[in-house]
Amino acid sequence: MLVATWNVNSLKARMARVEEWIEATKPDVLCLQETKLADAQFPAMSFQALGYDSVHHGQGQWNGVAILSRVGIEDTVSGFDDGREPDPDARVVWATCGALRVASVYVPNGREVGHDHFHYKLDWLGRLRAHLDAHHDPSEPLVVCGDWNIAPEDRDVWSTSAFEGSTHVTPEERQALEKVKEWGLVDVFREQHEPGGLFSYWDYRGGDFHQKRGMRIDFVLASRALAKASIANLIDRNARKGQKPSDHAPVLALFDDSTAGVRGLWR
């Protein structure tokens, strides 16, 4: 089963690139972030024509997340079900695709260290953990895919000095991410690839992509049970090239459907 995640930075601006990429790659499940669409504007029929069912949780203009699946979509949930007030932003959507529980997440950026939005980011990650605690178990096949807006380690940024005092690399953010992972999630790309310099996001400015000035902030976290079935993980840098690219590249995770404990993933 092939799972992918991609922050498209406006689905309206990116639709041609996304359709082309889906036809070339044919993932079983594709998580999108930053659609910047209201639900009524989401091009579900266009994805249906490519063979994908979908669920979208959007607000228009900002944020917005979706899950596309060619192995079915059931039991969709928008936002958190953690007994607290609704999240004001559209940043997470859940669905069951075949036998796989999937979350597409767009973690808040944080803006500046100490900013209200920074505290919102840390709290948001706490709510994600609380939702997992309340509804799921790490023995189930489950993935949380998305734009985490956190570089887990120093090797995940092109320059540590360039990010001194910035969001995405602080101990508080990394600890909040660690708390989510402690639920029972594995960064399957990092399990398979040791080197630094393997990035998923490059700022549009200053030719950062061509200068290899990026960050690895998009990743697939797989439940412990599912991580045992991880076969291959890659970042599709080619999608960051050419005309009107997103500033993020798609991240792909391939799982073996015949591994004990996760048999029949796409049924």
Added chain:
DNA sequence: ATGGTCGCGCAGCGA
């Protein structure tokens, strides 16, 4: 070089 580029939507903010 303390900037730069996108997307949204039409000024300036967010990333």
